[in-house]
Amino acid sequence: MTFGTPTSGRLGRGLVAPLTLSAALLIAAVFLGVVDLPAADILAVLAGRGSDDADLVIGTIRIPRILTGILAGAHFAVAGLLLQAITRNPLADPTILGISQGATLTVTIFLLFAVYGSGADAHTLYSLPLHWLPLVACAGGMLTGLLVYYLAMRNRLSVLRLTLSGIAIGATLHALAMGLIAGWGSSRFEIVMQWLSGSLYARSWEHVVFLLPFTFAAAVALPLLHRSIDMLRFEEDVARSFGLSYRLHFSLVLLTACGLAASAVGTVGPLIFVGLVVPHLAHFLAGRSFGMVMPLTVVLGASLVTGADLAGRLLGQAEEIPIGVITALTGAPVLLFLLRRRS
Amino acid sequence: MILKATNVSIRYGAHCALDGFSLGFSPAEIVALIGPNGSGKSTALHALAGLTRPEVGEVVLDGREMRQWKRRNLAKRLSFLPQAPYAPDDMSVEQLVRQGRFAHLGPFQGFRSEDRMAVQWALESTGLEELADRGLKELSGGERQRAWIAAALAQESGILILDEPTSFLDIGHQVEILELISRLSRERGVTVVIAIHDLNHAMAIADRIALLSAGRLVFEGSPAALSTTGLLETTFNVKGKFIRSDAADAPYLQIRVQR
Numbered sequence: 398m399t400f401g402t403p404t405s406g407r408l409g410r411g412l413v414a415p416l417t418l419s420a421a422l423l424i425a426a427v428f429l430g431v432v433d434l435p436a437a438d439i440l441a442v443l444a445g446r447g448s449d450d451a452d453l454v455i456g457t458i459r460i461p462r463i464l465t466g467i468l469a470g471a472h473f474a475v476a477g478l479l480l481q482a483i484t485r486n487p488l489a490d491p492t493i494l495g496i497s498q499g500a501t502l503t504v505t506i507f508l509l510f511a512v513y514g515s516g517a518d519a520h521t522l523y524s525l526p527l528h529w530l531p532l533v534a535c536a537g538g539m540l541t542g543l544l545v546y547y548l549a550m551r552n553r554l555s556v557l558r559l560t561l562s563g564i565a566i567g568a569t570l571h572a573l574a575m576g577l578i579a580g581w582g583s584s585r586f587e588i589v590m591q592w593l594s595g596s597l598y599a600r601s602w603e604h605v606v607f608l609l610p611f612t613f614a615a616a617v618a619l620p621l622l623h624r625s626i627d628m629l630r631f632e633e634d635v636a637r638s639f640g641l642s643y644r645l646h647f648s649l650v651l652l653t654a655c656g657l658a659a660s661a662v663g664t665v666g667p668l669i670f671v672g673l674v675v676p677h678l679a680h681f682l683a684g685r686s687f688g689m690v691m692p693l694t695v696v697l698g699a700s701l702v703t704g705a706d707l708a709g710r711l712l713g714q715a716e717e718i719p720i721g722v723i724t725a726l727t728g729a730p731v732l733l734f735l736l737r738r739r740s
Numbered sequence: 741m742i743l744k745a746t747n748v749s750i751r752y753g754a755h756c757a758l759d760g761f762s763l764g765f766s767p768a769e770i771v772a773l774i775g776p777n778g779s780g781k782s783t784a785l786h787a788l789a790g791l792t793r794p795e796v797g798e799v800v801l802d803g804r805e806m807r808q809w810k811r812r813n814l815a816k817r818l819s820f821l822p823q824a825p826y827a828p829d830d831m832s833v834e835q836l837v838r839q840g841r842f843a844h845l846g847p848f849q850g851f852r853s854e855d856r857m858a859v860q861w862a863l864e865s866t867g868l869e870e871l872a873d874r875g876l877k878e879l880s881g882g883e884r885q886r887a888w889i890a891a892a893l894a895q896e897s898g899i900l901i902l903d904e905p906t907s908f909l910d911i912g913h914q915v916e917i918l919e920l921i922s923r924l925s926r927e928r929g930v931t932v933v934i935a936i937h938d939l940n941h942a943m944a945i946a947d948r949i950a951l952l953s954a955g956r957l958v959f960e961g962s963p964a965a966l967s968t969t970g971l972l973e974t975t976f977n978v979k980g981k982f983i984r985s986d987a988a989d990a991p992y993l994q995i996r997v998q999r
Contacts, residue, residue: 485826621847628842630828634791638822639895640815640843685832685875 411682411689412696419700426463426707465600465664466706467699468608470671472661474698475615477672478679478690479654483629483647484556490672491658493560495567497667499541500534500659502574505589507533509581531607535663541566542655554644595666595721597706604664611660618653619691626650627687668721670728671701677735742767742931743899748787748797757783759955768929770921772942775952776976781935782823782903784952788933789820789901815843819895821888823903827876833887834872837862840894862893865920882913889917900924902934906941918945939972944990951975967991
């Protein structure tokens, strides 16, 4: 009789196909792009002796952009997985805690102040302090997540109240942001729209460095919490009778999810569907090997964002299609397919 | 007394769910909690399991107040099975039962042979070995209930608190679970506290009966003593008579249904 623990061999085999796919995507993402570079030049850059032009395109533009996509995709997907588990809600993703909406509102307010505060006109967009955007958006998302958490924890922790407050707060913040954008008008709101649809355009090493501390923190926390995460999928009474300090572990997992989601929203904007679809796909592929779900979520999340960015770059050429548009367009059919398979 | 509630009162808003409840439990005894719907059985079990904190009174386990217990240590000593619990639907029977070992394992500790033996024993005791790899979704109500009991058994705790474990089961499975409970108490010395609706099952299985009515404990004693009080008829508002063919048998209440 087997005892349900997948052996490491089985674990490894299930990951082969997704890992191959993501490696292929990674190579394609490095070699293909708007600027057509010969493969030999790109290999030279990777070997550390490329021409200045090729170095600029690959080392300063393409590689940090791809790395940002990989990290942000993994962040979104893992945040979605954690939130779906602890809220026992298959529709949970970073928007359910109001994280994306909070980030959107702070970004809108920040740009409003930046534009009017600096007295700049529409043509000086590039003088805006855009390097502050990740920090501002991340802080806004984090604060919103913590506010929703506080509301849910008052008196007694309630998962339902967490979901309801998250949706209510999220809707309010979203409405405020939209109101500001509509009232603001003018050509300047284009930059907010661009941010809103999610993009890896002009993401640099700064963004990679911004994301990495969150990635490392989660990489340390999640292995420590993996049994608790399984346990949090049960109702509170059951989890506590099995021996889980429910409030403490719920808070730790929620905080991890919040940090991952807010940092990702901060750097690439609210990429809808990544946090929703990827965990479902991972569950579908893993079946009952629960140990596989987390690694699959990481790999698939990173691949989806890298792939969507590559598709956006190639299809749109110089007028890149925003990555959020691609993830939503490809994510929705996947979700519908998984729903059909389930019922 | 290994577990003891003293003068416990619990309110939900204005409603007093439990009022001055005191009851103690000895090793290896089976105590059945009976009472009409809303009489406070579930609330009493939640308080005994340390899941609901009483505003007044205290629950003491092994001489220590309940709030001083760490969850993990408590789970090794006492397991509680709520009514109709929810399980993630992608879990198999065995995966559910393995969760019962949670309190015994550190975050990086793999399953040891003692853990595997506990899971194996829990599956055998509940007759689920054949169904171990089956998904919980594919089970009948009775099988799913047995899987949950197996998960509680895998905790290997000395005290088992069960909230209506036989509801929604057919009579064959009800009897199976009652027999399992007596076996646990007899062979393993497990203390069992069980809330149950069927009065005759309660009297058949329990060493002691506790009768709750509107949040208050109105009777506590042996099934034989209960049968002489007439309290069952007044509390549940039914008419019937006790049948006892043999002094060694548990009393049996035959309820009259008017038609």
